[in-house]
Amino acid sequence: MAADAVPDAVKALVVDDEFIEFRSLQKKTATLTEPPVALEYAQSVDAALEKLGAGKFDLILLDNRLLPNADFRETVPKLRGNGYTGPIGVVSMDISDGYFQQFPDYGVDFRIGKEEIDAETLQYIIREYVTYNVPDVWKDDYNR
Numbered sequence: 001m002a003a004d005a006v007p008d009a010v011k012a013l014v015v016d017d018e019f020i021e022f023r024s025l026q027k028k029t030a031t032l033t034e035p036p037v038a039l040e041y042a043q044s045v046d047a048a049l050e051k052l053g054a055g056k057f058d059l060i061l062l063d064n065r066l067l068p069n070a071d072f073r074e075t076v077p078k079l080r081g082n083g084y085t086g087p088i089g090v091v092s093m094d095i096s097d098g099y100f101q102q103f104p105d106y107g108v109d110f111r112i113g114k115e116e117i118d119a120e121t122l123q124y125i126i127r128e129y130v131t132y133n134v135p136d137v138w139k140d141d142y143n144r
Contacts, residue, residue: 009038010126011056015048015075016041016063016091025061025117032119035126045075049082057086058130061117064092073106080107087129091117 014022022041029037040057042048045066051057060079064071072090079088087109092100095111103111109129112121 009036010058010130011038011040012059012061012122013040013042013048013051013057014061015043015045015066016061017043017066018063019043021063021114025122028117029119029122032123034123037122037126045078048079052079052082052084057084059086059126060084060088061091062088064090064095072103072108076106076108087125089125089129 014025016022019041022039026039029039040051042051048060048062062072062075062079066075076088076090088107090100090103090108090111091114092111093114095113100111110125112125
C-alpha cells in the first residue's frame, strides 16, 4: 500500500533490504485502524532518501543492517543529514549488542526487535513519537 493511499493516515516508511520483512509488517498491522497507518517500502537508504524527497513521512522504521552501510551509525546520519526530523526507529533481530546503547547519539529515537513489532506495538510507537490528531478516546491517557 502506498503511503498516500489512506487519507489522514500516519505515513510510515519501512527501510529494509528484505521485502519479506515489509510484507510481514503489512500483514501484522493490516487491522490497525486507530490510527490508520499507511506503510511504504524502501529497499535502501538511497531509495529512502528519494522517497523522502518526494513526500512527507511521519515515521521511519529502519532495519539496522543495510548494505553497503554497516549499521544505524552510518544510515541514520544520512537520513538526518538530508533533513528528516521525524522519529526514526531502528529495527533489528538482536538489539542486545552494546553499540545499541549509543542510539541517541546518532539521531535514533527508539530501537526495537523485529519479533516485537505487531499492530499493538506500532500503535504504541505512534502514540509516543508521532504528532497527529489524537482520538477523543485516548485523551484521558494523555491527561494523567
